[in-house]
Amino acid sequence: MTDSPGILMTLLAFALVLGPLVFLHELGHYAAGRIFGVKAEAFSIGFGREIAGFTDKRGTRWKFGWLPLGGYVRFAGDMNPAGQPDAEWLALPAEERAKTFQSKPVWQRAIIVAAGPVTNFVIAILIFAGLATLYGVNRTPSIVGVVAPQSPAAAAGLRPGDRIEAMGGRGMATFSDLAEYTMLRPGETVPLRIERNGETLTVPVTLATLRERDRFGNEYRKGQLGIRPGKPVYERVGLLRAPVEGVRMVGTTLRSMIDGLGQIITGRRPVDELGGPIRIAGIAGQQLALGPVELVFFIALISINLGFINLLPIPMLDGGHLFFYAVEAVRRRPVGPQVMEWAFRGGLAVLLALFVFVTFNDLGAVGLWRGLAGLIG
Template sequence: MTQYPGLLLTVIAFLLVIGPLIFLHELGHYLVGRWFGVRADVFSIGFGREIFGITDRRGTRWKFGWLPLGGYVRFAGDMNPASQPSAEWLALPPDERNQTFQSKSVWQRAAIVAAGPVANFLVALVILGGFAVVHGEPRTPAVVDQVVAQSAADRAGLRSGDRILSANGRTVDTFGDLARYVVSRPDEQVALDVARGGATLNVPLEIGVRIERDRFGNEYRLGVLGVRSAQPVIVPVGLIEAPVVAFRQTGAILQMMVDGLGQIITGRRPVSEMGGPLRIAQISGEQMAGGLTAFVGFIAIISINLGFINLLPVPMLDGGHLFFYALEAIRRRPVEARVQEWAYRSGLLVLLSLMLLVTFNDLSSFGLWRGLAGLIG
């Protein structure tokens, strides 16, 4: 029977996921900016008209906007999209000018911009490290114990005792590594390097497909190999090792995100799989209904996702700013303001188009278009 977490729980869960992550992302920008002596005029959670706010003794306006889908820190002197010196900036008194974003060196500006995504990754590291200490880390060797009859592995000739070393050249150490690689590649061709009887074999196969439906009615098309491990190996993790484990797991999640983006760009996965805020809200409610551990784990994944997306070299995102700062460092002078302005306008158009696309996908996944078609028909 399909279950639904309810609208109120979904809204609360979404705000509990997005709100703190946006705050911590912007707090990263703010704190590093303060460290370098940059004054912040506005710290906003959400966009649009202010619904509540206070001004601190430093003159920073801390406020909430009515649209909770992002946030920003506006630093002193940030008068144009390219954050470059202007006539208005040059007219400021020297002491005020020294507190502006433009007055800082390229590496300081880059550090301020990078601090937001870094804060998101730190959130995930803390959560995943805590999970590792509490639950341990799965380290089951990638050794085949059983091969499922008529599965992809069976058709390719894999046997009990085979140790899988790599998949399409990517190293496989544990069953978790293998599962992460396979699950997002249904129907894809893959070549496995397999250790058998002292020899290394190259085994080509086509990954199988398994359709799963969760208790909320969501359907997933997953890749499946058809091999089983022996008894799972869970290794205790201490406080000293926890950051290393968390860093490794964060890297694995990032790799899956990069793979997924590459699959969409190359057409191996449909664009319809891209989700937006509505989909995040839906999953937030479902994960909260699944318990605290599932919900906190989901926060870690979304935090990594926010950090990853913001580092993409798209103008208007942090990665776009970092790209221009890299060019500035190489050229020893900033990219012309007019070029940056056009780039940021183009980036805004791309982001708005992407937002429309993912919103369309979200509504489609909720069955809105099928419902409208039924009403019209």
Template sequence: MIETPGLLLTVLAFALAISPLVFVHEMGHYLAGRLFGVKADVFSIGFGREIAGFTDRRGTRWKIGWLPLGGYVKFAGDMNPASQPDTTWLSLPPDERARTFQAKPVWQRAIIVAAGPAINFVAAILILAGFALAYGEAVIPPVVGEVMPGSAAAATTLRPGDRVTAIDARDVTDFADIARYVQIRAGERVTITAERDGRPFTTATTVGVEQQRDRFGNAYRIGRLGLRGNGAVDIRPVSVFRAPVVAVQRTGEIVRMMVETLGQVISGRRSVKELGGPVSIAKVSGEQMTLGLDAFVFFVALVSINLGFINLLPVPMLDGGHLFFYAIEAVRRRPLDPGAQEWAFRGGMIAILALMLFVTFNDLGNLGLWKNIASLIG
């Protein structure tokens, strides 16, 4: 039986997942700006018309917009999407101009911009460190316990007792490394390096494809080798000092999977239909909430990593786009022509809006909207 969280819980879970992360992201920009003496004119959670807000003693307007799909910090002197000064900025009194974003050297502007994505990664690392402290670290040796009949692994020379050491030249130190690698490579050819009685050997196979459906009706295409471990699982307690190390390792693994999955989409090995947007995030938020607090908090950590990663992509309008232009400015010792930057940021905005429309179209399709409309028309 397919379960649904319900619209109210889905909306609530989405707000609880996204709003704090947006606040944390923008607070990273704000605090870095404060560190370098930049005045913030506006700190907004959400876009569009203000529904609530106040102005603090520093002159910053803190507000909530009616469309809760993001947020922004507007620094003094940051007068257009390309962050280029105009004649209004040039006419400011010297002391006031010194507190503007554009008056700061390029390295300070870069830190202010990078602080948003960075704090999203920090937030995720803190959450994952908490999980490591609470549940410990599971260590499963990459030793084959069973080769499932008819599986992809059955077509290899692997046998029970073999120790897998690498897949496609990527080191394997834990059985979970095998699962993480193959689950996003359904149908792809892989080379496995293993040891038997201390002697190394290699074998190859095509990763199997398994169609899964969860309790909410979501379908997944997962890669499977068909190996089982030897049953040895060591749950090791994690100290306060070890927890951040484990969390950073887990974050690195998640980012690596994001990069590889994105590369598969770009290269055509993975369907663009798998790309999701705000509607998908909202749907999954509600589903994870019904699974319990632990599942929901872990999901928030994943979204935080996604938010940090996406914002670092070198696309104009995103933080990574700004950092890309600052890197060019640092090398050239002068910024690019304002007109060129303006056109680049306009192009970036069009690309992002087009992507948002596309992923929303995908999301609505995954919810069955287009099929229902087609059936009604038919």
């Protein structure tokens, strides 16, 4: 028997997570564009046909689309997906052309494009900083308190009092660092560098694979070393240090994301762990059911994901634009229109294929394929 947040709570949580994050991401683009004098023709939350909106005194149409899976800012002069100057742009009066995105130097265009993902990271930093101030930060040192019998740690000869200085070549300052590294590597053999009575030792350890199921029925596969810490150490963080702690936590989260993505690419983790909007909605509902703090923490994680994904060098994403701006800055002239057109067509195909793939995974995660197999059988 599993708990379920229900469809209404799931939809509410999804709206609370994705809506504000998309709005703030696009607001980052919009604000940077305003700073550099670029006119915004439309600001949309969601895609497709407009269901509500208004036009402000600057001529920007603020609207909601019927498909709430993203959003966009359309700047003046965006007459084609690649944002390339064309005959229609050249035909604009000089005064109007000066307010278009294409008229700006490459460094200003790069700032406008990067402002969206940067905003996502800033949101996460502020959330983590607030949580660190309110609840403190776990500073429990990476010292072994208890070694579980017949565990990988016991097989490797670890003893209470050992300080684990590094794991897999990565420094381990706290027990949280150990837990984060271990969970992502079930079944892997990694070297441990430990300090014991002033002596440094290096021993290999093969992590166990632990399968857990939470109250919502989600199954997790994670690595286990088989140790527990001694007395937990929590440190309250002041307002001045909180942003620094927020940056550190965002960096730690990004490192875990890159580790996980690398494991999927190299085949060490199954590709069905990649999720899309349906899975995000389900987890958002579960986090809301657990409490507001859990939901806010989840919002920070999704904000980091949005920022990271948008910075990938794939045409159609912010990172793809930034890649071409970097090429333009080096060559001192824009990439040719034909190259840009084919690149953006390819980027669109990649994104559509990825969307179909993660949706297939999501439907499998909610049991659709098992249910259809049962009906057919």
